[in-house]
Every structure is written in structure tokens, then in C-alpha cells.
Amino acid sequence: MTEMMTTVGSTMASFMFAWAIIRQYCPYELCHFLEKYGHRLASFFYPYIQVSIHEFTETRLQRSEAYATVEAYLSANSSQSAKRLKAEMGKDSEKLVLSMDEYEKVTDEFQGVKITWASCKTGSTKRSMGYGNYQEQDKRYYRLTFRKRYREMMTEAYLGHVMKQGKEIRHPATFETMAMETEKKQEIVEDLLAFSQSKDFYARIGKAWKREYLLYGPPGTGKSTVIAAMANLLSYHVYDLELTAVKDNTELRKLLIETTSKSIIVIEDIDCSLDLTGQRKKTTERPAEDKNEQGEKEAYLKEPKEERTSRVTLSGLLNFIDGLWSASGGERIIVFTTNYVEKLDPALIRRGRMDKHIELSYCSFEGFKVLAKNYLRVEAHPLFELIERLMEEIKITPADVAETLMPKSAREDAEKCLSNLIRALEEVKKKADLNEAKESLREKEPEKEPAKEDQLLQDKQEAEKPL
Numbered sequence: 001m002t003e004m005m006t007t008v009g010s011t012m013a014s015f016m017f018a019w020a021i022i023r024q025y026c027p028y029e030l031c032h033f034l035e036k037y038g039h040r041l042a043s044f045f046y047p048y049i050q051v052s053i054h055e056f057t058e059t060r061l062q063r064s065e066a067y068a069t070v071e072a073y074l075s076a077n078s079s080q081s082a083k084r085l086k087a088e089m090g091k092d093s094e095k096l097v098l099s100m101d102e103y104e105k106v107t108d109e110f111q112g113v114k115i116t117w118a119s120c121k122t123g124s125t126k127r128s129m130g131y132g133n134y135q136e137q138d139k140r141y142y143r144l145t146f147r148k149r150y151r152e153m154m155t156e157a158y159l160g161h162v163m164k165q166g167k168e169i170r171h172p173a174t175f176e177t178m179a180m181e182t183e184k185k186q187e188i189v190e191d192l193l194a195f196s197q198s199k200d201f202y203a204r205i206g207k208a209w210k211r212e213y214l215l216y217g218p219p220g221t222g223k224s225t226v227i228a229a230m231a232n233l234l235s236y237h238v239y240d241l242e243l244t245a246v247k248d249n250t251e252l253r254k255l256l257i258e259t260t261s262k263s264i265i266v267i268e269d270i271d272c273s274l275d276l277t278g279q280r281k282k283t284t285e286r287p288a289e290d291k292n293e294q295g296e297k298e299a300y301l302k303e304p305k306e307e308r309t310s311r312v313t314l315s316g317l318l319n320f321i322d323g324l325w326s327a328s329g330g331e332r333i334i335v336f337t338t339n340y341v342e343k344l345d346p347a348l349i350r351r352g353r354m355d356k357h358i359e360l361s362y363c364s365f366e367g368f369k370v371l372a373k374n375y376l377r378v379e380a381h382p383l384f385e386l387i388e389r390l391m392e393e394i395k396i397t398p399a400d401v402a403e404t405l406m407p408k409s410a411r412e413d414a415e416k417c418l419s420n421l422i423r424a425l426e427e428v429k430k431k432a433d434l435n436e437a438k439e440s441l442r443e444k445e446p447e448k449e450p451a452k453e454d455q456l457l458q459d460k461q462e463a464e465k466p467l
């Protein structure tokens with residue numbers, strides 16, 4: 001074996017050496033000819049087929065959906081077998097997500113056929129970053145290799161299987177696993193399904209096939225989870241649009257053109273995305289009717305250059321969406337989220353610019369039962385009664401409930417996790433009671449406040465000590 005390897009090695013080295021000499025002295029055309037036909041000859045005898053899935057194509061700004069889906073599929077399937085993994089922070093989670101490191105290879109099996117996946121990288125390419133600036137980026141891609149005779153099975157059944165599984169991993173949330181009142185859930189699901197089946201209706205009324213949702217509620221109540229559940233239900237792609245990074249309406253247009261049909265365009269925290277309320281930062285004195293595109297352009301040109309940033313307006317966004325997609329026929333959902341609905345310009349809501357408002361709120365007992373079923377596989381327990389009583393008077397987010405119900409070690413059984421939740425609820429209650437007492441004292445005896453405050457502070461510190 002060692003002997004054979006040595007022979008192969010030295011033959012390869014001689015060949016490379018000869019090829020280097022030929023390249024140096026041969027005319028360019030001849031080299032090109034030899035390379036081209038040499039490659040064809042090799043592929044004739046090569047018993048495998050290779051499929052490459054690139055992270056970015058030359059012109060596109062958006063990361064390829066296929067690449068991201070394969071990445072998700074492989075991180076779930078390769079973290080057991082790959083020897084070199086790369087760890088990255090997952091979106092919306094505190095957990096590290098493991099995926100194959102560069103140049104790593106893993107094998108997969110499908111209906112008894114062996115498949116190899118390799119994570120590859122080639123020289124750098126110029127790619128648009130931060131909308132307008134160009135940076136050198138490595139070209140990354142996954143390469144799938146399988147035997148020629150399985151071509152049909154691989155390109156149809158196997159790739160379909162990879163995409164389906166990868167998508168499920170990327171959007172694990174479903175409406176069934178969401179802590180939300182059943183009626184509300186049903187209403188959203190019906191609304192989404194009705195929208196996705198209304199192609200003819202939108203065509204008949206001559207409107208772009210799109211629907212806008214406003215999701216609002218405190219942090220940790222499930223706004224991002226609803227978006228993932230929507231994507232999962234309809235098998236739509238999700239595009240996160242970071243509006244604060246978009247320079248102006250022209251760039252916005254460029255980004256929106258990038259989105260494919262059957263997509264959900266997410267604009268998070270609109271209260272923080274400048275100018276979205278329709279009020280210009282610098283030009284609030286302008287009458288409302290002047291806020292057309294021409295007026296905006298003139299005002300924009302009058303402003304000093306350094307202030308011409310974040311020029312995206314809500315009207316710009318909605319107009320583009322209408323104009324761009326009314327002809328394309330593809331369906332799009334646009335989701336806006338905010339933690340502070342009261343901060344938004346009432347006109348934004350009043351004018352009916354958003355088709356549907358969904359409030360995400362604190363966890364109800366019904367919501368808790370869904371989480372207990374998801375996390376602990378428990379549908380009934382003697383501790384439920386106490387939890388129900390506590391939840392009636394205490395505000396706790398589904399994210400906090402989920403966090404307490406998650407077993408922290410193999411020794412934590414359902415009862416222990418439920419007790420943890422009861423303890424967390426009681427602590428929240430104690431703090432709320434203290435705050436309430438403090439408030440009422442402040443209202444009743446403002447002059448004696450400092451001394452009482454001290455006492456309350458002491459009580460509070462006592463209450464906050466670890467149990």
C-alpha cells in the first residue's frame with residue numbers, strides 16, 4: 001500500500017512538473033485547448049457527479065437561500081460525524097450553532113446511497129456590503145458528490161429531501177408550538193392561508209399580491225417566533241430588512257428587487273427605523289401633502305451631504321412595494337414589528353396601511369400549557385392549579401416561562417421544572433407587590449418618603465437575595 005502511494009505520488013509530481021514546463025513554453029491557445037479537453041477527458045472517466053451550491057452569486061446581495069438551507073441541514077446532520085466544526089452564535093438564541101468548518105468533508109446516506117458533502121472556499125470576490133461599499137469576500141460553497149448512476153435520484157429526491165429538512169431546521173417554530181390563545185392562533189393561520197390562496201382575487205382587483213402585518217408587544221412575547229411560524233406554515237423565505245443600514249429609496253428599491261416571490265420581508269423595531277413614521281427628521285415643518293417623491297428629492301438635495309443618511313420613508317417603502325410587485329404576480333408578506341406600538345405615528349395605523357395588527361402579550365395559563373407540553377411533555381400535573389392561580393395575577397413573558405421550563409440538567413424532571421416556574425412567578429409577584437407599595441407610599445406621604453424609601457429598598461434587597 002505504502003509502495004503504491006509512493007508511486008502515485010511521484011507520478012503526480014512528475015506530471016505537475018511537466019505541465020508547469022508546458023504552460024511556460026506553450027502558446028496560450030494551446031494551453032487553453034489542452035486544459036479544456038483534458039478536463040473533458042477526465043470527466044468522461046470520472047465516475048462521480050459534483051453539484052456546487054454557492055453562498056453568493058456574483059451580482060446578488062442576498063445570501064443564497066439554497067446555501068443557507070444546506071448549511072442548516074448539514075449542521076444538524078454533520079455535527080456528529082465532522083471532525084472540524086465551526087461554532088457561531090445562532091440568530092435570536094444564546095446557543096452556539098455548529099456547522100462544518102472550511103474544507104471539511106462529511107458523508108450522508110439516502111436510500112442506501114452514499115453521498116459526500118464538502119465545504120469549500122475559493123479566491124475572494126468583490127461583494128457589496130453595507131449597501132454601497134464593496135469588500136473582498138471569500139467565495140464559499142458546498143460541493144455535493146455522488147456516483148453518476150444515481151443522478152436522477154440525487155437531483156430530484158435527495159436534494160428535495162435536503163431542502164425540506166433544512167427549511168424545517170431553519171424555522172423550527174410552528175403555530176402548534178406557540179404559546180398563544182387558540183382562537184388568536186387560528187385567526188392568524190386562517191388569514192395567512194386565505195392570503196396565500198388569493199392569487200385570482202388580487203389579480204382581479206388589480207392590486208399587488210401582498211399583505212402587511214404589524215406585530216407588537218413587549219420583548220420575549222414571540223414576535224420573531226410568529227414570523228418563523230408563518231414562514232414554516234407557508235414555506236416562504238424570510239428576508240430581514242435592516243432599514244437603518246439602507247441609505248435611500250433607490251437602495252431600498254435595489255434590495256426589494258432582490259427578494260423572490262413567496263417571501264416574508266421583515267422590518268424589525270420600526271419605532272427605531274428612522275423616518276418610518278412618515279415624519280422627516282429635519283423637515284417636519286413641511287406640509288403633509290408635500291411628502292411626495294419629488295418633494296422628498298428636493299428637500300434631500302438641499303440638505304448637507306453628511307445629513308443625507310437613513311432617508312428611507314414609510315411612504316417610499318410602501319410605494320415601492322406596490323409599484324414593484326403589482327406586475328410581478330408573486331406573493332409577499334411584509335411584517336413590521338415593534339415593542340412600543342404607542343410610539344408609532346397614529347397615522348401609520350389609522351390609514352389602514354397595515355392590513356392586520358397582531359398583539360403579542362404576556363403568557364396566559366393556556367400558553368403555559370402549550371409550553372409545558374413542548375418542553376416537558378406534560379399535559380396535566382397537580383402543580384398546574386397553583387401555576388394557574390399565580391399566572392392570573394402575574395405578568396411573565398412566554399420567553400421567561402420557556403426558559404424556566406427548560407431542564408438545566410438530566411436530573412431535572414418535570415416536577416422540578418414546574419417548581420422552578422412557581423418560584424420564578426413568586427419572585428415576580430414579590431417584586432411587583434414591593435413596587436406597588438412603594439408607589440402608594442409615595443402618593444400618600446410624599447414628605448416622609450426618604451425614610452420609607454430606605455426601608456423599602458432594604459426589603460427589596462432582602463427579597464432579591466438568592467433563595
Ligand SMILES: Nc1ncnc2c1ncn2[C@@H]1O[C@H](COP(=O)(O)OP(=O)(O)OP(=O)(O)O)[C@@H](O)[C@H]1O
Pocket residue numbers: 092177178179180217218219220221222223224225226339360398399400402
Ligand atoms: N409565544 C411564544 N410561544 C412559544 N415560545 C415563545 C413565545 N414567545 C417567546 N418564546 C420563546 O422565547 C424566545 C424569544 O422570543 P422571540 O424572539 O420570539 O420574542 P420577541 O417578541 O421577538 O422579542 P424581541 O422584541 O426582543 O425581538 C423564542 O426563541 C421562544 O423560544
Ligand SMILES: [Mg+2]
Pocket residue numbers: 223224225
Ligand atoms: Mg424579535
